[in-house]
Amino acid sequence: MKIFATIEARMNSSRLPGKVMMPVLNRPMIGYLIDRLKAVPSLDGIVLATTTNEVDNILVDFAKSEDIHVFRGSENDVMSRVIEAADSVDADTIVEITGDCPIIDPDLVEQTILLYKKNKADYAANSFFSSYPDGMDTQVISTASLKKSASMTSDPLDREHVSRHIVNNDQIFKHVYLIAPPSLHWPGLGLTLDEQADFDLIRTLIERLSPENPMFGCNAIIKYLQENPEILAINQNVARKDARPT
Template sequence: MVHIFIQARMTSSRLPGKVLMPMARMPLVVLCAQRAANTGLPVTVLTSNDPSDQIIEETMRKHEINCFRGSLNNVLERFIKAAEMLPDSYVIVRLTADNVVPDGAFIQELVDQLQAKGLEYLGTSSPQDRLPYGLSAEAFTVAALRSMAKYGHVPAVMEHVTPMLRAYGSKELFRPKSLEKDLSQLRCTIDTQDDYDRMVALFKGCKIPASLSWTNLCEKLAKLPGQPKFRVPFSIKYSTVHSCITLGTVQLGLAYGATNKSGMPSEKQAITIIHEAIKHGVVTLDTARAYGESEARLGKALANGLAAQVRVITKLSPDCKSPTDVESSIYKSCKNLGQTKLQTLLLHRWETHKDKKIWDHLVGLKKSGIIQDLGASVQDTKELMDALKDRDVSLIQLPFNLLDWRWLNPKVQNALKKRPDIIIHARSALLQGVLISPAKAWPKIKGFNASQAVKKLDTLVKELKRKNKTDLCLAYVRAQDWITSIVIGQESLAQLRENLKLMLRSPLTQEQCTRVQDCFKHSTPEKLLNPALWS
């Protein structure tokens, strides 16, 4: 037997009161319940006993939908009490009230797969499941739910109910057999006003919205104006999604880059670039205190719910000389980004790590939860080797491109293999645009022939059947299995769109990478590889 529990409350942090916002001529939570129950499965809306949620109970009564009230902050307890009379063998399907696309057929297929595989838990997980973000559901036995009571003191379990089931249960993932193509670039959750407007448009004109199949809704969603046609490739590392491209935002806060001719975009243009990247599946954004207006512009772009979709990496001010300076830098970053804590903070210069007071203070802030992850931006292999020795460092950003032979040294590669937990982000894939520019735009380095290098790059583009030099450069970096993501700055929306499309092309093969390396014979002078030495 199956029972559907729909979680609902009025005090949503991103879009308060959304569960009662009108959609398809009825409150959102009612639409969710009617669609979930359209094949006859029993549904109960689980809300809290907080006075703010009294209106949800009244709405459910009006629409003759079962309602249960329990703890506001301990959602796990609410679920366990709601299931008190159900046998251990029953299956509970967990939905949230802003999740209106799943219907009875979707839910039944989820339950059928759970039972056919003999699992205690099965759920969706975006983007691995190829479903639109927000089209989600979880199925688990009542026995599995009750086993979670021992984790009732863990905040994440109290709020989200199933983290332990996902972490320690089966790694099986629900993928509907009726899903014919990847739709993970689409979005059907309701966290922002834009989300709500999109879903209103989705249900517009539906005469019987509760009966429209989830597959038909997905087809209609893909055809709505402005929807992305693809998602950039991603990888999963330690249960975290990493897009192959990280949006670099220094150009959005400064007139930056050796070949930058367009200058810094306006605030409106910068926000549009950020939104377009997120729309296409870019989940990591890179900024710094030293990047002018970048942090502040990011904060404005991520307001109203978008911050929950991405991970922001910022960097400590390079001018920090004391723990007090560190506190000031972090405070300013949090204020600019509109956050109460920093997800990832990098040392802008590795030499700051030598100041034990500063580094120890940062480690302390990490332990206290002000910083989630620490890392560093490094310039050369010596700094990388030092950074890899510190277990508090979990992300390293380094410069790498197809001319850069330094990081391929066997000693360096062996050191990287000993830290499989480390996330490596590569910047300077285009060497500040130099690699895709004519020879006259290259810095003049004694003993290096820029014209010859440009000719070699042009030859490789043709030989390896790449679209252009940008494609060649990015495909080479993406082929390195030790690199998680490429940090690419964008000067314009057109440039971003072109680079996003290039991510859909295949990386170079190992054989092709060797061809590139042989072409330049590891002979590029270090002075060319470090823009700080160009002047």
């Protein structure tokens, strides 16, 4: 089984353009995401799935400097972009990660992959049921299942949100879910990079936690925020854009 993480990222974010290249401690947000995915034992590699838009050249250049694969495809048909990215590296399984999750926990990614493999599933996720903080989202999908899904839907929402059709058709595709233990259960905690306030929170976490452990995980984040609850005010007013299938 050849497993690649696909990072869906582009510079033309509607709410915070250029967010994935915004720096903290002289490293862009996407750099932190790449570092964390490189720490996942079950991954055979990483491919940046970005667009053919010239504005994304900066992302391509950075990805190449980080020695990860790059695929450029449709800006709006993200499903086809991800499938083509998977094919470009001969991956039969993808770990779908969006660029707005820069401090994802490598251990949770690994756990989701192992759950997928153990159950011989078509789809595994830790984000379908709201349990982990928003920003720890990991979805593992067989490339064959994703191609089957793509052949069954032309709905623009399905094409934009890669796994939406698979998630809505559990009678066709075998699903398994990683549910947060009580110590990591905080679905209302927003750790995705959507707006400037999110960047400010994530920057604070990186600056405070990375000197002790650059790969600080979900447990360390929750512990720090429980001990320093005033930090939560930074992005408490950000409206979350729910991309979960409905």
